[in-house]
Amino acid sequence: MSDAAPRRSKEQVVEALHDVAAEMHNKMQRGDPPRMTLPVRSKSNISFDNRLGVFKYGKKKTVRDATSLGSARQLLRTLHITEFIEEMIDNGKSSTLREMYYISEAWGHGKFGTQNESNNLAEDLEIVTKCLREDFKLRPEEDGARIIGNITVEERNRRGDWMRINCRDDVGDSGYGVPYNVESEKLRLVDEDIDFVMAIETGGMFDRLIENGFDEEARCALVHLKGQPARSTRRIMRRISDEWKKPIVVFADCDPWSFRIFASIAYGAIKTAHISEYLATKEATYLGITADDILAYDLPSDDLTKQDTGALEAELSDPRFSSGYWQDQIKLMQEMGKKAEQQSLAKYGLDFVTDTYLPEKLDAIGLGYR
Amino acid sequence: MIRMGEAEEISSKQKQISVSEFFEKNKHFLGFDTLQRAVITAVKESVDNSLDACEEARILPDIRVELQRTKSDELQMTAQDNGPGIPRDAIENVFGKFLLGSRFHAIRQTRGQQGIGITGVVMYSQLTTGSKTRVVSKIKSDSSAVYVDLGIDTKKNKAIKSGEKRDVWVDDKTGEEVSHGLRIRTLMKAKYQRGKKSVYQYLRMTSIVNPHASITLVVRDKEGEIVEEGQWLRTTDKLPRVVEEIKPHPHGIHLGTLQRMMREAQDRRMTSFLNNNFSGVTRRAAKQILEVAEIEETRTPKRIKAEEAQAVVSAFQTVKLLKPPMDCLSPIEDLLIKKGLSKAIDSRFASTVTRSPSVSQGNPFQIEVGLVFGGDIAADGPIEILRFANRVPLMYQQGGCLLTKALESVDWKRYGLDQPGGTGIPKGPAAVLIHLASTNVQFTSEAKEAVSFDETVFDEIRKAMLEVGRGLKNHLKKSSQRKKAKEKFELVNIILPEISRKSSELLDREEPDLAPVITQIMNAVFLEEELSWNKEDKLSMCSITVHNYTARARAYTILAKWPEGPDTAMSHNPTGGRKETKGLWAWRLDTLDPGTSTVLEFGISGLSKGEWNETDIFFRGNGEIIGATKMDENLLEEQRKTEALEAAMEEVRKKENDAMIETLAIRAEQPPAPSDHVEQAEVLLEEAPPSTGEWRFGMEGDDQ
Numbered sequence A: 001m002s003d004a005a006p007r008r009s010k011e012q013v014v015e016a017l018h019d020v021a022a023e024m025h026n027k028m029q030r031g032d033p034p035r036m037t038l039p040v041r042s043k044s045n046i047s048f049d050n051r052l053g054v055f056k057y058g059k060k061k062t063v064r065d066a067t068s069l070g071s072a073r074q075l076l077r078t079l080h081i082t083e084f085i086e087e088m089i090d091n092g093k094s095s096t097l098r099e100m101y102y103i104s105e106a107w108g109h110g111k112f113g114t115q116n117e118s119n120n121l122a123e124d125l126e127i128v129t130k131c132l133r134e135d136f137k138l139r140p141e142e143d144g145a146r147i148i149g150n151i152t153v154e155e156r157n158r159r160g161d162w163m164r165i166n167c168r169d170d171v172g173d174s175g176y177g178v179p180y181n182v183e184s185e186k187l188r189l190v191d192e193d194i195d196f197v198m199a200i201e202t203g204g205m206f207d208r209l210i211e212n213g214f215d216e217e218a219r220c221a222l223v224h225l226k227g228q229p230a231r232s233t234r235r236i237m238r239r240i241s242d243e244w245k246k247p248i249v250v251f252a253d254c255d256p257w258s259f260r261i262f263a264s265i266a267y268g269a270i271k272t273a274h275i276s277e278y279l280a281t282k283e284a285t286y287l288g289i290t291a292d293d294i295l296a297y298d299l300p301s302d303d304l305t306k307q308d309t310g311a312l313e314a315e316l317s318d319p320r321f322s323s324g325y326w327q328d329q330i331k332l333m334q335e336m337g338k339k340a341e342q343q344s345l346a347k348y349g350l351d352f353v354t355d356t357y358l359p360e361k362l363d364a365i366g367l368g369y370r
Numbered sequence B: 001m002i003r004m005g006e007a008e009e010i011s012s013k014q015k016q017i018s019v020s021e022f023f024e025k026n027k028h029f030l031g032f033d034t035l036q037r038a039v040i041t042a043v044k045e046s047v048d049n050s051l052d053a054c055e056e057a058r059i060l061p062d063i064r065v066e067l068q069r070t071k072s073d074e075l076q077m078t079a080q081d082n083g084p085g086i087p088r089d090a091i092e093n094v095f096g097k098f099l100l101g102s103r104f105h106a107i108r109q110t111r112g113q114q115g116i117g118i119t120g121v122v123m124y125s126q127l128t129t130g131s132k133t134r135v136v137s138k139i140k141s142d143s144s145a146v147y148v149d150l151g152i153d154t155k156k157n158k159a160i161k162s163g164e165k166r167d168v169w170v171d172d173k174t175g176e177e178v179s180h181g182l183r184i185r186t187l188m189k190a191k192y193q194r195g196k197k198s199v200y201q202y203l204r205m206t207s208i209v210n211p212h213a214s215i216t217l218v219v220r221d222k223e224g225e226i227v228e229e230g231q232w233l234r235t236t237d238k239l240p241r242v243v244e245e246i247k248p249h250p251h252g253i254h255l256g257t258l259q260r261m262m263r264e265a266q267d268r269r270m271t272s273f274l275n276n277n278f279s280g281v282t283r284r285a286a287k288q289i290l291e292v293a294e295i296e297e298t299r300t301p302k303r304i305k306a307e308e309a310q311a312v313v314s315a316f317q318t319v320k321l322l323k324p325p326m327d328c329l330s331p332i333e334d335l336l337i338k339k340g341l342s343k344a345i346d347s348r349f350a351s352t353v354t355r356s357p358s359v360s361q362g363n364p365f366q367i368e369v370g371l372v373f374g375g376d377i378a379a380d381g382p383i384e385i386l387r388f389a390n391r392v393p394l395m396y397q398q399g400g401c402l403l404t405k406a407l408e409s410v411d412w413k414r415y416g417l418d419q420p421g422g423t424g425i426p427k428g429p430a431a432v433l434i435h436l437a438s439t440n441v442q443f444t445s446e447a448k449e450a451v452s453f454d455e456t457v458f459d460e461i462r463k464a465m466l467e468v469g470r471g472l473k474n475h476l477k478k479s480s481q482r483k484k485a486k487e488k489f490e491l492v493n494i495i496l497p498e499i500s501r502k503s504s505e506l507l508d509r510e511e512p513d514l515a516p517v518i519t520q521i522m523n524a525v526f527l528e529e530e531l532s533w534n535k536e537d538k539l540s541m542c543s544i545t546v547h548n549y550t551a552r553a554r555a556y557t558i559l560a561k562w563p564e565g566p567d568t569a570m571s572h573n574p575t576g577g578r579k580e581t582k583g584l585w586a587w588r589l590d591t592l593d594p595g596t597s598t599v600l601e602f603g604i605s606g607l608s609k610g611e612w613n614e615t616d617i618f619f620r621g622n623g624e625i626i627g628a629t630k631m632d633e634n635l636l637e638e639q640r641k642t643e644a645l646e647a648a649m650e651e652v653r654k655k656e657n658d659a660m661i662e663t664l665a666i667r668a669e670q671p672p673a674p675s676d677h678v679e680q681a682e683v684l685l686e687e688a689p690p691s692t693g694e695w696r697f698g699m700e701g702d703d704q
Helices: A012-031 A069-091 A096-111 A117-127 A203-211 A231-244 A257-264 A275-281 A291-296 A304-317 A324-336 A343-347 A351-362 B004-025 B035-055 B086-097 B117-127 B197-208 B256-262 B270-277 B284-294 B306-318 B332-345 B402-408 B456-507 B515-522 B635-670 B677-687 B690-704
Strands: A035-039 A047-049 A054-057 A061-065 A146-148 A151-156 A162-168 A187-193 A198-199 A220-224 A248-251 A285-288 B062-071 B074-081 B133-138 B145-153 B157-169 B181-189 B214-221 B226-232 B349-354 B358-360 B363-373 B384-389 B393-394 B432-436 B524-534 B539-549 B558-561 B569-572 B576-583 B583-586 B597-605 B617-620
Touching: A012 A035, A012 A069, A012 A117, A012 B456, A035 A117, A047 A231, A047 A275, A054 A275, A061 A069, A069 A096, A069 A117, A096 A117, A096 B456, A162 A257, A187 A231, A187 B145, A187 B690, A198 A203, A198 A231, A203 A220, A203 A343, A203 A351, A203 B074, A220 A231, A231 A248, A231 A257, A231 A275, A248 A257, A257 A285, A257 A304, A257 A324, A275 B035, A285 A351, A291 A324, A304 A324, A343 A351, B004 B117, B004 B402, B035 B062, B035 B074, B035 B181, B035 B197, B062 B197, B086 B117, B086 B133, B086 B145, B086 B157, B117 B133, B117 B145, B117 B181, B197 B214, B197 B226, B197 B332, B197 B384, B197 B432, B256 B306, B270 B284, B284 B306, B332 B349, B332 B363, B332 B432, B349 B456, B358 B456, B363 B456, B402 B432, B432 B456, B456 B515, B456 B524, B515 B539, B524 B617, B539 B558, B539 B569, B576 B635
Parallel strands: A198 A220, A198 A248, A248 A285, B062 B214, B384 B432
Antiparallel strands: A035 A061, A047 A054, A146 A220, A151 A162, A151 A187, B062 B074, B074 B181, B133 B145, B133 B181, B145 B157, B214 B226, B349 B363, B358 B363, B363 B432, B384 B393, B524 B539, B539 B597, B558 B583, B558 B617, B569 B597, B576 B583
């Protein structure tokens, strides 16, 4: 299960990209508008894959053809990206997604409007060609998460040497920074002395747990997700789960967006459903803060905003949240009309989270350490 | 305490008190209730006077207003015009006519119906600062100007002159001698304020409805630094037309007015009185009125009792009367509203309507509405409403005004403006001008800032709103169609060829033939029109391009609307074609093969730059054209009929005119009647054909 995604040879990547251009060219030769076929990338087209245990894209396809100006521009951009990737492959270069966005300035009518557009198109190409963006020599701008805890990894550094790092003893307060590539050619999981991994949504709570010495007391590794976790963050958690068989628990705010963070870790993200089997950790558990917790611990809460209510409504029909547990949580939150932050636990003092809340919650899922 | 002999003195004192007191007590409706409003009122009174004077003397007005702060709550106002000036002997009268102005026999549309006029300004200055108002007046026939300081004698209730001299008047700005004009300089307790209720806004609004005037404003602080300025140049040399005075119409007469008119009447008999002093009353109608009121025709008006007068008032409502003549109104007219609005507001689109005159309670009135949209207008707030009564801006009490209420009653969502809740003032990048021209504007209060409710006027405004609303809707629909067409052109002309080139390069293949691809993508006929201004030949050009992006050959007749009128002509038209109906020209196009396009061009003379900004294009033929509307043949037929009718009526009118001239000629040759000359003339008048004006309105009545 810990197998990395299969990597393609340069020739295979170029060939796959040319297939995309060929679809357009063939159409035009037949007198039809050029087009590109790709899976629908929305919640309406993800379904649970029984064999893999995660959510993958379904069979719904969408055709992007040059009958509207917007789609035609997308096709032109796709061709520009293809050309750009081929150049990088030929020259042994790589670029960040942000660099590609700026490079597109020179593409005339194929230039991107926003970086989001370029990111999405790169993902489209991954999906259509069944290649990974690493194959395209594209890397993300943002780094992965921070980790603190008694685990030891080996990372191949810039000089090509393997460096041994203990994520508790060899790092400062900011922890071990997860690189964007966490496949075995770059990172090895060497040793551990932990009982579980706790993924934390906000930096404030991550720092609170470290200050309170929670990682040592509860024998866990703490991972700061930095909001919606990057691919590498999800991938490293998946590897820890696979290779060390350690439980992953997620500690987040109690709002619709936190639920989505958890879903992307445990079930697979909609945007990256084509590689869910490499990124998602189906064994992950949502620890809190749950809607029940707001009531049970009488936490200070805020009213749901218009966007929040919209997001909750959308989640009700999201196949990833179809289980009874999530339906209950979502409906309870809708009923209350409230949400709460992780740090609202400070209502009862700075130590409440480590002395009371987390021990109680962990105990409830069989990870009690006292 | 008071001795008998002092009675006269007391009475005089009381009178003195009463004039100042009157002013003090009524400040709110005289417009001097706050320091901020006082300066607006002062500017308004002098500018209104200048505009009226220039209009009467047929001079294009140049008006300059300067405000200089002298103390924290004191301002000096200087207002100068290039009007006819006031003859020396009339100055006292003009500036001292306090609470005068019984205009009741003369009914016509005038600006100066508000407040107490310029006298109020002189009075206010004297009361608040104790200073005199300095007037410089120059009339063309005099060799020098009169300089005089004016105050108000509150005892005698008239102006007092002092420091009078004659001198040459040299303009401060140009350094040239002024040949005619008037300048007023006065000091008053007042504060200058910016924003929606400011002198600036007042003059801006004034300039919109007086496009024939050039107005300048300079506001300076105590140090003489300019803190605000504005300049609105005239956009037309056409002065508003001279309005005719008309007599009151019986439908708007109240008992008191009638009694007063009868008291003052010179007529010896009631029939003549009714016939001579009212509009719309023929001799036959006068007789009918008296018959209904059971009053003998020979009675003398002065001797009519109150209950008899009441019977006459009632009879006014039952006897069939002609409508009052309408030449007492002076509308601004569509084109000038458009110009006025566009000079004050930068917008993309303007739609204007001048409704035909109408009558409410015997008062002729006319509604004009202009709507501007887009451009620099802020899109987030409620639209700006510019209200005017007889070309005078209404700046206060917007919510309580009939003009606002009529605007609010329209379902603006249907016309493309946001209207939260479905009623009220719509939101969006628009401004609406509403002008009520009337011989008798009814206000909600003495402050004269809000027009009171009147169903007929309300309905007229609503109709005008719907008309400009339709214009806006049309414009928005066209804009979105145009945008779509533009996108398609970019797609097939730029993006598609690049896709083809790039993919061929990548794959190292031949470039495909794109013609069939383009046909598939477009699969329609597109039409684009562009209006432009040809500076050299002073032509308003219209260029129409038709592209056939379908797989079949197409044949069409293209029809374009153009502003046909007595002053315009289709001067440049290489494609020929023919006139379809008034304002609509048609060209039959050669067959357009698939993938080809053709250009049609024509030019209109007689317009100035910017006067023609939008047109409608129609077509005849099979299949749709994106960017043009299929000709509605029924509508066209109707229009042709209307036109034919109009032409026929014009012919009849001419004949009637000739006939009347003939009658008059015959009458002139007749010897004078031996007895009662007046009676004889009246009989003759009744037998003569009615005047064209009355006849025309009679026709309109029949049509309805």
